[in-house]
Amino acid sequence: MKETREWKNWSETAHCKPREVLFPTSAEEVCDYVNMARKEQRRIRVVGAGHSFTEIAVSEDYLMSLDHLTGVTHLDKELNTATILAGTRLHELSKQLAAEGYSQENLGDINVQSIAGAISTGTHGTGIKFGNLATQVLSFTLVTAKGETLTIAKEQDETLFHAGVISLGLLGVIVEITISVIPAPTYKLTSSKYKFRDLLEQLPTLIEQNRHFECFLFPYSDLVQIKTMNLSEQAPQSLRKHRMEALIVENHLFKLLSETVRLFPSTSRSISRLSAKAIGSSTIHGKSFDLFATERRVRFREMEYSIPLENVKVALIAIREKIETARYQVHFPIEVRMVKQDQFWLSPAYKRNSAYIAFHMYKGMPYENYFGDMEKLLQNYQGRPHWGKMHKLNLSKLKALYPKLDEFLNIRKQLDPTGLFLNDYVVDLFALQTMGDEASIF
Template identity: 55%
Template sequence: MKTVQGLTWKNWAHTFESQPEKIFYPSSINEVSAIVKEAEIEGKTIRVIGAGHSFTRLVESDDWLISLDSLSGIESIDKENGTVTVFGGTRLYQVGEELGKEGFSQENLGDINVQSVAGAISTGTHGTGLQFGNISTQVTRLWLVTAAGEVLPISKSENAHYFNACLVSLGTLGIIVKVTLKIIESPIYEYISNQIEYPLLEKNLTQLIETNRHFEFYLFPYSDLVQIKTMNISNQKPKSLRLHHFKNLLLENYLFFILSEICRLFPNTCRFISRLSSKSVGRTSIAAHSYQLFATPRIVKFREIEYCIPLQHLLPAIQEIRECIQVQKHKVHFPIECRMVKADDIWLSPSYKRESAYIAFHMYKGMPYEDYFHDMEQIMKKYDGRPHWGKMHNRNNNDLYNLYPMLTDFLTIRDELDPFGLFLNGYLKDLLTEADLNYKQEVQ
């Protein structure tokens, strides 16, 4: 087993870094169990790193980090029952490629596919489409290495009382080493990207959400033009994606990087560049397998907050967002991404018990983001917003009790599975453990 010492670890966005004592790279479940048992003996804490695409300090640690990159790959595909079993470190794009060879795919994915399966599940990663929940809803079974070093299978029929807590757990209940996911026969989708006027979006928003299998839209600050993207099942034959990927790489990455650098150096150009970007959105149509279309490459680095609000609040929320940016004259040029997700019953899922709209706000790396994010977060709070666990936010532990009705039950299970806080760091203690203490004090 590979072990590294004295290495500084940074997340993708460089919003934080860690100087862990050790980073372990186990290649088997038995090795993961052995590391956990050793950590318990030595009094060390453990956090698990995936692709590093969380913006928050979820995996920050001066003790031990575990990477599951060497514990990856597909163990088996059950075509008859429509499931695939993969190891926790498997990247989502690997799952897509391997399933695609067999004519299958996951039913939905986010717009980034470099995350590990375990990391995507743990943080509630999602795509878009009101027929579909977040990626955690695709899980039928998982295997968790607990703080005792034991491997615990969890499903609706095995240790079922843990199931809805483990599906979004922030890595605080144990280490997810293997997962069984629901899969479908890979459909051919027609992907369409187009530009419409904002009043037309307002008028047709409900219809667009309800009549498209996958639908999302992008608001451009200071512009009345909106980009809408849809994906629906098609009878067309798959086409080469080479030109499509080239355009995405050229326009949405390299050219946008240059425009972003101009905004960083000359912030007063943000309004002009945002409007210019909105006008550059042309109509694109391509037919391909679903797993090939969900994600796009991300080279331009940014800061991000993302909130999940009840779907019925989406229209008034985006109206208020547009007005706030205009009035406050925020220097921002990144479009605002809006996606829809089905309600679920996962305890710490932002979509728990409500059909949801996710609204994501970005700021280019190196540009001041505090005032913009603060104002956007205030709007999200007004509409009962729950923060995405992997994105930046300023919600405190007391807020979380109001937002997550099952948080007390989750913490009870957390204490049961990890009574000595082996899988916690300072950030999570402040966010979760102290929430329990504060809540109890207030009740008393």
Template identity: 55%
Template sequence: MIKTVQGQTWKNWSQSVESHPEKILYPATIDEVCTLVREAKQQRKKIRVVGAGHSFTRLVQTDVWLVSLDLLSGIEELDEGKMTVTVLGGTRLFQIGEELGRRGFAQENLGDINVQSIAGAISTGTHGNGIGFGNVSSQVLEITIVTASGEVMTISETMNDKYFKASLVSLGSLGIIVKVKLRMIKSPVYEYRSDKVRFSELIEKLDYLIDSNRHFEFYLFPFSDLVQIKTMNITNRQPQRLTFHHLESLVLENYLFFLLSELCRWFPRTTRFVSRLSAKAIGTTSIAAHSYQLFATPRKVKFNEIEYCIPLENMKEAIQEVREHIETNQYEVHFPIECRTVKADDIWLSPSYQRDSAYIAFHMYKGMPYERYFRDMEAIMQKHGGRPHWGKMHKREHPELLSLYPRFADFLNVRQELDPDGMFLNEYLRELFVWDKAEERTGS
């Protein structure tokens, strides 16, 4: 019997999206997923699937059936010889990291939040940092979905291969991802370093920092000339206990920052002071630990976010323009701007499709007006060839997406073939994909 909840309001993590589904279903097996899809087909119901709810868009908003894969979770197989791990779709990233870590393995790269489900992370193109690494979807060797007909389909470069590059970032529109086979590596010990530099020094050394570090990212603080830089590189040091580091992150980056954010919400004119104070508070840190312990940091302070992927060669000019625009327009924002790099891939809807990329993310504390700031930052990103992160707020529409993603029309044709009646579409996805069969066929 599939666990079912009715009459429950669903909200995403930032509480920017609210949904009132007819019912929420919690299948615990792949067979149960097949059963509920067949029932939906028979009753002509629409389905959206939710992971951790960390998308800031209306990606899973529905008033019909919402399916959670929380009970379809865990590692199914770990093959040390082939260096692969097979996990069920609802497994959270931190669970994969902890389990692989206990066995001496790891994913090669992760983002700075690890509470997403693997299916959700793949569907939205979640990424980490480091120009030698692609996004999480690029680690996928095989993906298993339940299609709109209720059948199980395994997709890889050798099975149903014509769907493979479409399935790796699909916004949950091709079917329900129930199983994923990932490439893994031997668990490295990293030295994590955090420091601050002047913006002029960052610009001077940016190419070197990107190329010489396995993982590198930096944070721009509005109204400040100070920049936080973070690097992670393999070390021979022995891994440390991280109790104090995690406690410090929890207290300084969450509880204290929450109080400062509330101050900014109530007294917006303090944002400039708080941003500069936050930048000055950055100290020098050096920690040795396993990768899965270092990639992610806890996020207790809620915010809204946009993030854009631009060609790597446009990064310097873009961040300089961002800083100048913030100074000129005096936005009331105190959250730092997160900047990362990602390797090019050949996944059709990946923002990094066929180009080494810089990802630039803008945040605004929950409850503070973000529209003007996000609109203007989005315009700068658009000017520099920006493609939106699918899980973050954006205003890009169907005609723009067709021009931004060379294989967008091909993706729509695959989507139409696998789900001709639009079972896995909601209103938001119809807006992105222009849900008209004739238009989808022609890509117009």
């Protein structure tokens, strides 16, 4: 057995010391490792960039990294599809597609995740005409607990496809994905400052008339930042100045402010208001890989919930009122994004157009009361948790929110009857030992 160091995720909310970290370089090696683990009666969890905030990737047995299984293997310019190895990071995928004049139709605001990890946890961007990243998937290949490859496409097996795209790594190891892509457009990105009351009044128009729209609410402030992205006929401009300003303001300066709040929590209200007032108006033109994502060097904890789109106004009002009355010591803005409904069983946007509301707390500051109260509040609006973010829901509550959860768990049992791809976190999350499932894998 090789000596391994402790692994921890990006936010340092999860850590483990696996028996060994495996680095396969092909689907065949993934099969070999799965067969090895099965014979040794050990578990495997797959890890990407470690950008999930839960213990979803933790393993005391084998931790498998797909960092050596990367790259675009085929780009079909007639069908507008790309086949990608599962460990490819989103920022690298953007570069490789851009070199051929293509891009993904939508991305989130962080692009360091692996394509498989982002899809498997329901990662999303914003824009009510676009679903989460999983909706770009046309087919995928995974290695099952038997050590065999299985390719799943919607046209061939719609049930397994809708169960398996967002599956938290519980059905097997995804090794390859084929997605739809688009000829890379140029976008016009605008950032502006609104009053909260004006946001509420104009929210339906902002959502429907912009290709991509998101907003940021600042605790204890009536000011809101609005960001929109729409197609542009102008040529992309140099973004060196924009990137430098973002690096200085959104990372270095914001970290300094965050450290001030951590050391002097009573300053949270004034610093949040100061941050809101500092919002400027800007317009830039660029390609998607330059505009969708933002570099994040300030570490934080995050909880995110999806609610039906029709509930977003009343939910935002309730959130602001709760913050004012409870007086949480928080200065991070609240991010609000829009996602089109889909058919994936474990998707927070399953069969409903959704607003995703994300709460952040600076690393080192207490978050439990803030997150806990916001979680309870959003449950009043049929809130579903993002699988890669922190939450406290149990199986009974999850089953009420995800009508296909029992069917998903049955498929999981069929594909992985011995629990080779489980860990303690998912066993507890889905109460597998209380459902007649195997709490111990062998």
